[in-house]
Amino acid sequence: GNSVTQMEGPVTLSEEAFLTINCTYTATGYPSLFWYVQYPGEGLQLLLKATKADDKGSNKGFEATYRKETTSFHLEKGSVQVSDSAVYFCALRTYGGSQGNLIFGKGTKLSVKP
Amino acid sequence: DAGVIQSPRHEVTEMGQEVTLRCKPISGHDYLFWYRQTMMRGLELLIYFNNNVPIDDSGMPEDRFSAKMPNASFSTLKIQPSEPRDSAVYFCASRTRTGRVGKNIQYFGAGTRLSVL
Numbered sequence: 513g514n515s516v517t518q519m520e521g522p523v524t525l526s527e528e529a530f531l532t533i534n535c536t537y538t539a540t541g542y543p544s545l546f547w548y549v550q551y552p553g554e555g556l557q558l559l560l561k562a563t564k565a566d567d568k569g570s571n572k573g574f575e576a577t578y579r580k581e582t583t584s585f586h587l588e589k590g591s592v593q594v595s596d597s598a599v600y601f602c603a604l605r606t607y608g609g610s611q612g613n614l615i616f617g618k619g620t621k622l623s624v625k626p
Numbered sequence: 627d628a629g630v631i632q633s634p635r636h637e638v639t640e641m642g643q644e645v646t647l648r649c650k651p652i653s654g655h656d657y658l659f660w661y662r663q664t665m666m667r668g669l670e671l672l673i674y675f676n677n678n679v680p681i682d683d684s685g686m687p688e689d690r691f692s693a694k695m696p697n698a699s700f701s702t703l704k705i706q707p708s709e710p711r712d713s714a715v716y717f718c719a720s721r722t723r724t725g726r727v728g729k730n731i732q733y734f735g736a737g738t739r740l741s742v743l
Contacts, residue, residue: 548734555630555717555734556669601669613682614659614732618668 514539518602518617525592525624533587533620535576535602543604545569545578545585546614550599559587559600592624630735632718638741644706647738650699651720659719659732660693660703669717675701676723708742715739 519534537543544563548556560569565580574589585602602617631650639645651658659674673683678695686693690709695701705712719732 553736555736556719556732557734558731561731613671613674616669 514543514604514606514615516602516604516615516617518600518620520618521599521621523620523622525622527594527624527626528591529624531587531589531592531596531622533600533602533622535585535587535617537583537585537602537604539583539604539606541606543606545576546603546605547574547576547585547587548601548603548616550601550619552598556601592622594624594626597622597624630718630720630733632716632735632738634738635736636739636741638743639708640743641709642707643742644704645708645712645740645742647703647716647718647740649701649703649718649735651701651718652722652733653699655720655722655733656698657721657723657732658695658701659717659721660701661717661719663715663717663737664713672703705740708740710742713740713742 515538517536546561547559549559550556559574560571562569562578565578568577576585576587578585599619599621601619603614605614630652633648656677660672661669662672663669670685672685673693674681675695691705693703715737717734717737719734721732
């Protein structure tokens with residue numbers, strides 16, 4: 513079946529450090545891949561997405577590249593800020609079948625210290 | 627658009643009581659999702675609707691849970707009777723269908739934090 517595995521947190525970094533949150537997936541067909549972010553006390557919101565192999569999604573300084581050969585979609589940011597402290601969720605959806613369903617990873621909590 | 631609106635934001639109730647969570651999706655969206663988030667289990671899809679019809683309720687944990695969508699602008703998730711293990715944050719999300727999966731972004735509400743004592 514389809515699934516998403518992301519690195520367990522929490523991840524604690526100092527401001528301006530480099531961030532990587534690993535995400536790998538298992539899917540039939542050709543999924544679209546997403547990163548969602550959840551700030552404290554809020555719902556999830558889309559951070560970035562990629563719909564086919566080698567696509568790079570980017571937003572707010574975050575990037576992730578859809579790697580079909582390694583079935584990965586790692587999230588990176590070159591210099592994190594305190595305001596990036598949140599929980600980050602990797603997700604996928606395949607076309608066809610249960611079309612409505614996003615499959616989420618368990619989330620990775622990021623804490624950025626000043 | 628105001629986004630997905632959930633109410634109440636916080637709910638504290640006693641075991642055995644009925645709890646009703648409410649959701650107003652974004653206007654024009656024809657998919658609506660209910661999720662539950664806990665520390666132990668992460669984010670779980672409970673049920674989703676397409677055009678007001680329940681499509682997949684396999685995530686609903688027990689018969690105590692029920693969800694309805696009487697019209698395109700309103701949905702409820704009801705727990706009766708509630709138990710302490712139901713304590714969680716419940717999210718509603720909605721999206722539209724464009725025929726291209728990469729365009730179909732889910733928009734989440736701010737959630738309802740439920741505490742069952």
